[in-house]
Amino acid sequence: MKLEMICTGEEVLAGQILDTNAAWVAAALMDHGVEMQRRMTVGDRLEDLVAVFQERSLHADVILVNGGLGPTSDDLSALAMAKAKGEPLVENAEWRERLTGWFERHNRAMPASNLKQAMLPESAVMVDNPVGTACGFRVRLNRAWLFFTPGVPFEFKHMVEEEFIPFLQEEFGLDTKVAVKKLLTLGQGESALADKLQPLELPEGITLGYRSSMPYIEIKIFARGDKAIGLLPRVSNHIRLVLGTAVVAEDRATLAEEVHHRLKGSGLSLSLAESCTGGMLTSELVAFPGSSSYLHQGLVTYSNESKVKVLGVNPATLDDYGAVSIATVAEMAQGARMLLDSDFALATSGVAGPDGGTEDKPVGTVAIALATRNGVYSQMLKLPRRSRELVRCLSAAVALDMLRRELLEQAVIVDYGTMERFKK
Incomplete structure (x- = not known):
């Protein structure tokens, strides 16, 4: 047809x-x-x-x-x-x-x-x-x-x-049974994903499709017919193993949807302190009904003054390390979590561009932190040659993935392929 x-x-x-x-x-x-x-x-x-x-x-x-x-x-x-x-x-x-x-x-x-x-x-x-x-x-x-x-x-x-x-x-006569498994990936381009999956020998009736929806690439695994459908779980698990940390959700359209479903009804709570993402994290989560069951607050602390007065960031931290730094974003996350005694807090700060970058922190530099009751995880990423919108979208996605990994008791900070981490 x-x-x-x-x-x-x-x-x-x-x-x-x-x-x-x-x-x-x-x-x-x-x-x-x-x-x-x-x-x-x-x-x-x-x-x-x-x-x-x-x-x-x-x-x-x-x-x-x-x-x-x-x-x-x-x-x-x-x-x-x-x-x-x-x-x-x-x-x-x-x-x-x-x-x-x-x-x-x-x-x-x-x-x-x-x-x-x-x-x-x-x-x-x-x-x-x-x-x-x-x-x-x-x-x-x-x-x-x-x-x-x-x-x-x-x-x-x-x-x-x-x-x-x-x-x-x-x-x-489209009466052949069809089942689809969707794997959401982050940090790998479509060609890089295809290179990893091309050598796989897929069973008859199983095919792959790719859909780009920045900042994600969705891999669709199609199974046509009863025999192929029966093999779909095994094939999907193998593909997950091949792709490793690039896979961030299964049968979800976004990481916000994945995190929402893991937090809703869990009894856990979340606060957000956003600078470069400017409310994007909050907006993505409140798009889902029931987010009030876990979301305490979403604060857009864009200026240094608001970081100090609202979140309690030490002015000396800003002077010594700057707004876009692991030290600052860690204090932002800690401050947001402590305001309402939330179980978790996420914080973002970065240079989204197109202006504002320096030699040490060029456009596309972002700092992200996750605060928990037991400590803080922080990282800085380099996202060069991306648009302002994509820098913000990627920052929000990584922040949500950090929380997702913590909820699953996995390593919170991982390599994302195309997103280079500052090593110092």
């Missing part, structure tokens, strides 16, 4: 909004063992949409079309599909009734423009949208099924999970 995706919209084409739908659906399909062959973006121009529908329908088996189903004049997907097939738009009575009912239930008058959303190509099969006003539809053209979905992410995800994937399974 050759599956492609066409994303529509001037805002997406111009980069004014990020196409999160495309990234999400590619990952969701991979979890079912389905790989996307091609993806393209087309603006809101009728002739361009008609041309691309006609051209790609000669090559693909399925084309997922995202966007252009709204009520405004620049929502052209249905009209373009009708023209590509040489047929009229006709009103879908079922969806018109659904639209009318939706507005009545919400005590709102339905704008006349919304009736446009009930106009579908004559040969279209309506696809339900239980969470929005734009129905989807599918149409056969040349060798391909074109499956049209709304651009609103919440609606799009519902339709993919409840309509599109079941359609693929039924239409193309």
Whole structure:
């Protein structure tokens, strides 16, 4: 099965909004063992949409079309599909009734423009949208099924999970059992990981996939068929051994998710003192419901004055070693932990750039500490030639990994490959 995706919209084409739908659906399909062959973006121009529908329908088996189903004049997907097939738009009575009912239930008058959303190509099969006003539809053209979905992410995800994937399974007989194990890695590039795993002789039915989502690389281990699924735990464990400390979580999207699940309900508590990460650690953790059960506080102590007055850092430490130092970040972590007698505290301080570096501490120098009831672990890393955002993301990830390792009673400070540690 050759599956492609066409994303529509001037805002997406111009980069004014990020196409999160495309990234999400590619990952969701991979979890079912389905790989996307091609993806393209087309603006809101009728002739361009008609041309691309006609051209790609000669090559693909399925084309997922995202966007252009709204009520405004620049929502052209249905009209373009009708023209590509040489047929009229006709009103879908079922969806018109659904639209009318939706507005009545919400005590709102339905704008006349919304009736446009009930106009579908004559040969279209309506696809339900239980969470929005734009129905989807599918149409056969040349060798391909074109499956049209709304651009609103919440609606799009519902339709993919409840309509599109079941359609693929039924239409193309995707009945082979598929299992996926996901290993989250930190500190190794995709090529370095591939070099380590390339020599492995994988059993029949087991394949590897890589997904970069900075600061992580996710390795997906696919097992297709009962025999391969039975071997998946053994293969996954072997890959973990080969990659060593590069693997930082299993079946989690981020280290924040991993740490959250280990702390939630544990009875343990955490405080955070952030300088270069500027609240990133706190934000990543509070994104998960239930984080209040363990997170005492998140303090952004950006200035030296706040480090002294809020966290109790000794002014002499700042004078002697500077804000970006093992000594300072250790005192930051200790001070944050003691404020509310937390079980753990993390602290970060660094030169995120693009300015502010010195010969001794160039841009990309970061100091990270973990304070526990039994002591403090501290380290300084060199993260050169990274953007300001990536320096902050990597710093937050390493801090969380230090805590994760402590919770698992593992060595807290390890080598991360591409992130060099200061030895002194």
